[in-house]
Amino acid sequence: MGPLWDDPPVTTTWRSGLELWLDDPEGEDPAPETSHPAFAKVAPPEFYDKGDEFAPFGNDSGSDMLGNVQDWYLDGVTDDELPRIVMGSLGDWDTEGITDGLWSGDSDVIDDWFAAWGSIAAHHVYHETNGVIAAAVGQFKVRGLLDPVMRRAGLFALAVKRGSLDDGDLRYPNWEHTARARAGAEAVRRVLIAAPVVGSPLHRGEPLPTGLDRKALDALGGPAT
Template sequence: MKYYFDTEDGPTRETSHPNFVNSMTSGFYYDCTDEFSPFGSDDGADLLYNLEDWYREKRLIRNTAKWMFNQIDEMGFEYKSKDCSELMDLKTIKEIQEKDEYLILSMDNSIIATGFGQIKITGKIDTKLKFVTLKALDRQILVNNEDKNSVDYISRMEKMKLDLSNFK
């Protein structure tokens, strides 16, 4: 299996698997300065970089979700990311955000970057990781739905959800 890794310039079509290039056609997928893109936030950029290193070392496509949750938990949040990744109840999410303000956003940015990163690097996505990534996108839509200033952000999450849902 051939893997595709980025250069110092960051994500480009030339350093992405053809399956990613053909399915994720919007330019924002390659914009590491766009906070709404999978690799544009600090969390997303770090996860992509670490995921590339992990593939270089392990050459594995399995256990990516387990690796990802370990990466997120190493950020030092109060709650375990695997448990929080299941949440879709807005009341519970808001309670967690009151105690650990950045957990949900950092976790979801990391999950989204890992899901799209796996496709970018390998041309595939694990079924479990795809499910968790779609849930992270849904959670970000849910959390930001009441904020009138989040229209562009929600639109981007919906576009990524559509692209990922259509990816085979």
């Protein structure tokens, strides 16, 4: 499987214009009122808290990425272009130890990476993981939908985060924030699964699912992995 950003672009005839839901440019925190209604319907309150480090936009990487996503849309980036822009920006972060292809969605890559880096895996991957998660959640917040490539990248970033937390459980069993970190990751997973995907039936206006049953996952483009 090649890198996510090299996948063929997804096309849709659903939108005739670019509807953007943007936060206050003066620096106010994100809010339901400045978020797409489809996002506001499913996002928990902590998603709007820039002081919650376990929420998508509450850490430095996530906050910066949300601002970038909004700026890119204002500059004319389209939904299917966003994954390429996001992944390209991560190269400028110069994160030590991030192997080529980590964000490709190939499970062998992440397994090999954790095996090689072991105890310092979480340290090296932390910022990029948070950035990818914030980009996926941010697209949903701004546009009320997810490009399939962006959704897959976000769910894969959650798999990376779970690997980091599993590694941390073994090496730092007394870390006091474990429960909050895992709850934050699960909240992101639920929101990404609930997001309408470009080209799916839900993207054409059908109601959002209320649960995570098999039928709902199929309609959204496949299971969360």
